[in-house]
Amino acid sequence: LAKTTQPISMDSYEGQEVNITCSHNNIATNDYITWYQQFPSQGPRFIIQGYKTKVTNEVASLFIPADRKSSTLSLPRVSLSDTAVYYCLVGDMAGLGSSASKIIFGSGTRLSIRP
Amino acid sequence: EAGVVQSPRYKIIEKKQPVAFWCNPISGHNTLYWYRQNLGQGPELLIRYENEEAVDDSQLPKDRFSAERLKGVDSTLKIQPAELGDSAVYLCASSSVFGGVSYEQYFGPGTRLTVT
Numbered sequence: 001l002a003k004t005t006q007p008i009s010m011d012s013y014e015g016q017e018v019n020i021t022c023s024h025n026n027i028a029t030n031d032y033i034t035w036y037q038q039f040p041s042q043g044p045r046f047i048i049q050g051y052k053t054k055v056t057n058e059v060a061s062l063f064i065p066a067d068r069k070s071s072t073l074s075l076p077r078v079s080l081s082d083t084a085v086y087y088c089l090v091g092d093m094a095g096l097g098s099s100a101s102k103i104i105f106g107s108g109t110r111l112s113i114r115p
Numbered sequence: 116e117a118g119v120v121q122s123p124r125y126k127i128i129e130k131k132q133p134v135a136f137w138c139n140p141i142s143g144h145n146t147l148y149w150y151r152q153n154l155g156q157g158p159e160l161l162i163r164y165e166n167e168e169a170v171d172d173s174q175l176p177k178d179r180f181s182a183e184r185l186k187g188v189d190s191t192l193k194i195q196p197a198e199l200g201d202s203a204v205y206l207c208a209s210s211s212v213f214g215g216v217s218y219e220q221y222f223g224p225g226t227r228l229t230v231t
Binding site: 034041042043044045046049085087103104105106107108 | 119148150155156157158159160163206208219220221222223224225
């Protein structure tokens with residue numbers, strides 16, 4: 001059961017690129033890496049998921065080195081609306097009936113964007 | 116397409132009283148999750164359903180918490196009796212499963228429970 005470690009908080013400015021790194025030294029072969037974003041008074045929102053190398057979508061990029069012991073969420077040109085808590089999850093996203101599929105959110109990284 | 120619907124949004128009860136939360140997942144999603152989120156912490160999984168079956172309820176405090184998902188669609192989470200420490204936001208999420216990989220979870224807005 002992989003445990004993740006993220007910075008408690010980060011600050012940045014509008015227009016900057018923000019990189020949030022998550023450590024998961026005990027990641028297992030079948031584990032995927034997933035990032036969620038949560039605004040106050042809302043449920044978390046899926047950002048991106050990956051297994052290895054690089055994944056990019058319209059919102060963010062996820063970089064995963066070859067040893068997969070860490071991952072970096074990259075948010076390009078952040079705005080004030082990107083102020084939120086970001087969670088890194090690592091788990092075996094197995095399918096139906098899998099008891100091995102464990103889903104654990106840590107405390108997340110509180111990202112604050114300033115004008 | 117409607118998202119995950121939860122009700123009520125807020126609930127205030129006295130300790131030792133029962134309380135129930137309702138969740139209607141996104142249409143077609145076979146997996147449903149209930150989470151509890153304490154202030155300043157990440158969501159903690161309470162129970163996960165695959166269709167009607169509870170495949171992971173290891174974190175559900177079974178002495179006072181119960182859940183059901185009849186017909187594999189909507190679900191109810193109940194606490195009886197409630198304790199002061201149960202004050203939290205209760206989140207419901209749903210997802211689809213394809214080819215052995217669970218796609219992203221879609222969360223509802225949550226129910227904020229206050230036990231006095």
